[in-house]
Structures are given as C-alpha cells and as structure tokens.
Amino acid sequence: MRDTMKEINHFREERDWRKFHKLKDLALSVSIEAAELLENFQWKTSEEAIQENFDNIQDEIADVLIYSYMLASDLNLDIDTLILNKLEKNKRKYPLEKSKGSKQKYTEYN
Amino acid sequence: MRDTMKEINHFREERDWRKFHKLKDLALSVSIEAAELLENFQWKTSEEAIQENFDNIQDEIADVLIYSYMLASDLNLDIDTLILNKLEKNKRKYPLEKSKGSKQKYTEYN
Amino acid sequence: MRDTMKEINHFREERDWRKFHKLKDLALSVSIEAAELLENFQWKTSEEAIQENFDNIQDEIADVLIYSYMLASDLNLDIDTLILNKLEKNKRKYPLEKSKGSKQKYTEYN
Amino acid sequence: MRDTMKEINHFREERDWRKFHKLKDLALSVSIEAAELLENFQWKTSEEAIQENFDNIQDEIADVLIYSYMLASDLNLDIDTLILNKLEKNKRKYPLEKSKGSKQKYTEYN
Numbered sequence: 524m525r526d527t528m529k530e531i532n533h534f535r536e537e538r539d540w541r542k543f544h545k546l547k548d549l550a551l552s553v554s555i556e557a558a559e560l561l562e563n564f565q566w567k568t569s570e571e572a573i574q575e576n577f578d579n580i581q582d583e584i585a586d587v588l589i590y591s592y593m594l595a596s597d598l599n600l601d602i603d604t605l606i607l608n609k610l611e612k613n614k615r616k617y618p619l620e621k622s623k624g625s626k627q628k629y630t631e632y633n
Numbered sequence: 634m635r636d637t638m639k640e641i642n643h644f645r646e647e648r649d650w651r652k653f654h655k656l657k658d659l660a661l662s663v664s665i666e667a668a669e670l671l672e673n674f675q676w677k678t679s680e681e682a683i684q685e686n687f688d689n690i691q692d693e694i695a696d697v698l699i700y701s702y703m704l705a706s707d708l709n710l711d712i713d714t715l716i717l718n719k720l721e722k723n724k725r726k727y728p729l730e731k732s733k734g735s736k737q738k739y740t741e742y743n
Numbered sequence: 744m745r746d747t748m749k750e751i752n753h754f755r756e757e758r759d760w761r762k763f764h765k766l767k768d769l770a771l772s773v774s775i776e777a778a779e780l781l782e783n784f785q786w787k788t789s790e791e792a793i794q795e796n797f798d799n800i801q802d803e804i805a806d807v808l809i810y811s812y813m814l815a816s817d818l819n820l821d822i823d824t825l826i827l828n829k830l831e832k833n834k835r836k837y838p839l840e841k842s843k844g845s846k847q848k849y850t851e852y853n
Numbered sequence: 854m855r856d857t858m859k860e861i862n863h864f865r866e867e868r869d870w871r872k873f874h875k876l877k878d879l880a881l882s883v884s885i886e887a888a889e890l891l892e893n894f895q896w897k898t899s900e901e902a903i904q905e906n907f908d909n910i911q912d913e914i915a916d917v918l919i920y921s922y923m924l925a926s927d928l929n930l931d932i933d934t935l936i937l938n939k940l941e942k943n944k945r946k947y948p949l950e951k952s953k954g955s956k957q958k959y960t961e962y963n
C-alpha cells in the first residue's frame with residue numbers, strides 16, 4: 524500500500540503535474556472517473572457489462588482509486604485509517620439489529 | 634490492505650448485504666459517493682472546502698474507496714495490482730517528453 | 744418546447760431505442776453526461792474552459808437536457824411545471840431574509 | 854420556456870446569488886444533482902424507485918434542469934436550439950441503417 528502510494532506520487536512528480544492538482548480538481552476528477560466506470564454498465568445488466576467491458580472496468584476502478592489516493596495523500600491521510608474509521612462510523616449508523624438484511628438508509632430508521 | 638478488505642467484507646456479510654451488491658449498483662454507488670465528496674467543494678475554493686468541511690471530506694473519500702474496494706473484491710481483483718497496472722498504461726500514454734509540465738490529454742498529442 | 748420533446752421522442756422511436764430506455768438507465772445516463780460536461784472544466788478555470796471547449800460544453804449541456812427530458816417524458820411530467828414547482832419549493836426553503844447574498848445551505852440555517 | 858428561464862434567473866437574482874454562479878461551479882452542480890437523482894435508483898429496480906421515490910425523483914430532475922438552464926443562460930444559449938442542434942449531430946452519428954434496434958455506440962460501428 525505504502526508502495527502503491529509512492530508509485531502514484533512518483534508518477535505525477537516525474538511529470539511535474541502536482542501544480543495542476545488542486546484539491547477541488549482532484550475531487551472533480553474522482554467524479555469524472557466514477558462516471559467513466561459507470562458508463563460500462565449503461566444499458567446493460569451487470570453480467571453483460573462484465574462480459575463486454577471487463578478490461579475497461581478494471582482501468583476505471585483503478586482511475587477512481589488513483590485520484591482518491593492522490594486526494595488522501597495531499598491531505599496527509601492514511602488510506603487504511605480512513606477506511607477503518609469510516610467503517611466504525613457505519614457500524615454505529617447501521618447497528619446489526621436494524622440493518623441486517625435490510626436496504627433501508629439509516630435516515631429512514633424509526 | 635488485505636486486512637482492510639477483510640474488514641469491508643466482514644461489515645457487509647455480517648449485515649447480509651451482499652445480496653444487494655450487484656456490480657451495477659456498486660458502480661452506481663461509487664458515482665453517488667464521488668458526488669457527495671464533490672459537494673464539499675461546491676461554490677468554494679479548495680482552501681475554503683478544507684477549512685469548512687474537512688471531516689466530511691474524509692468520510693466521503695472513504696465511502697468512494699469502500700465501494701471501489703467492494704467492486705474490486707467481487708471481481709477478484711487485487712487493489713495494488715489494479716493500480717500498478719493502470720500506472721504502467723498511463724506511463725505509456727503519457728511519455729515524459731510529451732507530458733512533462735503539460736495538462737494536455739494524450740488524445741490531444743500530435 | 745413541446746416541439747423539442749417531440750423531436751427527442753421521434754429520434755429514439757425511429758431507432759427503436761425505447762426498449763433500452765429503462766428509467767434507471769436514463770438516470771444513469773444523466774449522470775454520465777453531467778460528468779462529460781464537467782470534464783471540460785477539469786484542471787481549468789471557467790474562462791479557460793469556455794475558451795478551449797465551448798463547442799463541447801454546448802454538446803454536453805444538450806446531452807444532459809436530452810436524457811433529463813426523456814426521463815420526464817417517460818414519467819408523463821411537463822418540463823415547465825416540473826421546474827416551476829421546484830422553484831416554489833426552493834423559495835420556501837430559501838426565504839429572502841435568510842438566503843440573500845449567502846451561500847449557506849438551508850440545512851445550515853438556525 | 855422563455856418564461857421558465859426568466860423565473861429561474863429571477864430566483865437567483867432576487868437572492869443575489871449570481872456572484873456565486875461561476876460556470877465551473879454550475880457544471881459541478883449539475884453533476885451533484887444528477888447523482889442525487891441517481892441515488893433514488895440505488896439498490897432498486899426502476900419500478901421500485903418510482904414506487905418509493907417518485908416525489909424526490911421529480912425534484913431531482915428539476916434540479917438537474919435548473920442548473921443546466923442557468924449554465925445555458927449564462928452562456929447566452931437558447932435551450933431549444935441547443936437540443937435541436939445536438940439531435941442533428943446525433944442523427945449523423947447514428948444513421949438509421951446502423952443504429953436501428955442496436956445499442957452500439959457509434960465509435961463501435963465498422
């Protein structure tokens with residue numbers, strides 16, 4: 524992981540791209556790549572998408588991850604800590620007895 | 634990393650949520666969370682966004698990552714391999730002599 | 744307007760495309776086109792985006808509108824009524840005395 | 854139509870909000886609202902979404918339209934012309950003999 528982040532940062536530093544990477548533009552890039560990922564599923568079932576677009580789906584998941592990692596890196600956030608902290612919050616928002624087997628949002632719980 | 638993925642999968646399995654996690658819906662969820670991340674920057678500079686919304690920005694990066702990790706996991710893809718493979722492709726698309734200091738897309742190179 | 748909607752529907756009927764236009768896929772298409780619009784602004788100021796990408800910006804606004812109109816049409820909703828109803832709601836959420844000159848969300852009012 | 858645009862512009866002028874409406878932020882807002890529209894379909898079929906979230910779906914289509922109209926207005930573009938011009942382009946990209954009954958992208962035609 525640490526190595527992956529180093530590779531990502533090396534890639535942009537070697538190209539002198541950090542000067543373009545304003546946080547707002549990185550956030551915007553995550554959204555753009557997420558939509559390119561989603562485009563693989565347009566007019567398709569999940570199965571059709573995987574069968575027809577598996578290579579591109581991999582590339583687009585990677586692009587979402589790369590921009591998200593850059594954003595985290597520029598904010599001095601550790602990826603694993605970030606995820607584990609959020610999972611802890613989600614556990615409190617979605618206690619087992621209310622959430623099990625249900626797709627309700629926690630805002631819909633009574 | 635491997636541990637983080639285990640935690641994510643444990644979270645959804647404990648809640649019996651895997652049955653909702655069709656790949657198309659996971660891809661759609663990445664887009665929704667990416668937009669929630671972006672919302673923190675709406676009408677704001679990067680600096681204002683960080684100052685006013687730093688906690689929520691962390692939560693939303695985490696949500697983007699969590700859904701992207703689920704998608705990767707369900708496709709039997711390793712996160713680090715996924716990222717490193719894409720960086721290799723990007724290096725070929727953006728050779729140093731064309732890309733250094735330039736924000737041109739590779740499709741605009743001549 | 745009514746004529747514009749007719750043209751949109753004629754375009755897809757003539758191609759026998761209505762069968763692909765599930766509501767979920769139309770909603771997903773609005774998001775994809777919105778991201779393509781946004782891509783014109785990536786790494787750019789508003790002014791740079793307009794100067795460099797004005798033609799594509801027009802095309803992408805149109806694509807967002809076309810899919811939104813299809814969605815409205817398939818739900819038997821009139822575009823003008825839809826917009827005017829929402830403006831009425833917004834007026835109630837953002838009363839002049841609280842909203843004037845402020846970019847606060849109504850959820851942040853006290 | 855013209856009247857709807859006037860109402861939209863009146864709404865933001867009365868609140869002195871035009872100063873916040875940089876083009877890049879309006880484009881970003883279209884993406885955010887498109888994702889809020891999409892959220893109504895998360896983990897759901899089209900039918901479930903309409904049954905459970907019809908009111909919110911109407912509101913979110915309206916929000917996408919309102920920001921798209923503002924963007925068009927600020928660029929001095931007429932909505933109907935914008936749509937009709939794009940439909941003409943689409944007709945050339947998707948000639949009947951290639952597109953009829955097919956969900957292929959024009960980039961996939963041979």
